[in-house]
Amino acid sequence: MKILIKGGHVVDPSNNVDKTADILIRDGKIAAVAENIDEVCESVINADGMYVVPGAVDMNAALCEPGLEYREDIASGTKAAAAGGITSVAAMPGTSPVCDSAAVVRFIISVAKERGYANVYPIAALSKGLCGKELTEVGDLKENGAVALSEGIKSVESPSFLRKALQYSSMFDMPVIVHCEDKDFSDGGYMNEGTVSARLGLRGINAAAEEIHAARNILIAKALGCKIHLTHISTAGTVEIVRRAKADGIKVTCDTAPQYFALTEDAVDGFDTNAKLNPPLRAKSDVEAIKAGLADGTIDAVASSHMPYHADEKRCEFAAAASGMSSLETSIPVTLDYLVGRGGVSMSDFVKLTALNPAKILGIDKGTLGVGADADIAVLDLEKEHTIRADEFRSKGHNTPFDGFKVKGKPEYVIVGGKIVVNKGNLEEM
Secondary structure, eight states: OEEEEEEEEEEEGGGTEEEEEEEEEETTEEEEEESSOOOOOSEEEEOTTSEEEEOEEEEEEOOOTTTOTTTOOHHHHHHHHHHTTEEEEEEOSOOSSOSOSHHHHHHHHHHHHHHOSSEEEEEEESBGGGOSSSBOOHHHHHHTTOOEEEOTTSOOOOHHHHHHHHHHHHHTTOOEEEOOOOHHHHTTOOEESSHHHHHHTOOEEOTHHHHHHHHHHHHHHHHHTOOEEEOSOOOHHHHHHHHHHHHTTOOEEEEEOTHHHHOOGGGGTTTOGGGOOSSOOOOHHHHHHHHHHHHTTSSOEEOOOBOOOOGGGTSSOGGGSOOOBOOTTTHHHHHIIIIIITTOOOHHHHHIIIIIHHHHHHTOSOSOOOTTSBOOEEEEEEEEEEEOOGGGOSSSOOOOTTTTOEEEEEEEEEEETTEEEEETTEEOOO
């Protein structure tokens, strides 16, 4: 099948392309990127006035299958991803059973090939059962398709275990993705420690709980000369720690999520459990620091940090509610609005943050519109205003503090492997 995308503003920093051009897709691959391509095709997309970019690579999302399908499954999660302009999803290991064996890795890949609307790359557990004790079979996991190792939303508590994990993973060139939280210091808190938590009478989590672990993890990586990736960083202190580490030549990368540059702790007002996240929403000064870190390259990537829950896990008192939000469908639109539209970030940097850099960190051949590359493409209308409606999500999880927000910028067409999965803003049934 051949698809021709006509007249869009093509942005592909991997090939230094930033101009109006056509893209020809043939047999699932990009066949040509040039002006005025004239070829008869089964489908022609008029991209005039829109941006044509590599589909986003989301490096932190929970798809929940196997075992937790009541929250999300691979089909519903990848539908949500595609609808949101994400063409590749790196799935976190917190499934049931945990993604800590070759069998579970193969299962996820198999189901994604059969029912997925986007590419799925399993992230395997660092420790067996996510218990933080015994290292998983790193080589076997990589050989069977895992692209990285992580403890998911659990921090690595033992420094000696992290040391061993980094040493083994480096032998197989497997990225280690860590959530930074000193659980002893966070002391069972429910939201960011500050004026809002004091007013609401909720136990707070001091920003240092993240920063202590961020610094410790980076120092361990430095001592070993190994790479490490910090996920969903949220505080001004962590941004500065990473900035200094990079300046010192330490092999650290990091990502953040749109909620940490678009929302503050004020979203918790009214005890809104949809705004209960891990890490928690922070103060305005942290939000500004995250934006600055994205602008100057300290923060390498934007990931959704998608954590869907059943309604019953959120419709309860704040202290008992689960931490997390459904964000595959909001990640790209919120980033387009708050970072590009309001924040002045260029579309080239947007592509680096959402596609090219995540692909490089994970070591996958995505994030590019080069000839011969897989045709994973998003056509974005930056002028299209729309209201986020949680009840319209394709995800099973409707838990989002963005419900009712008006944003500007939306995927109009999404192509995965040469197949149009979103057409004029509507998800195509496959």
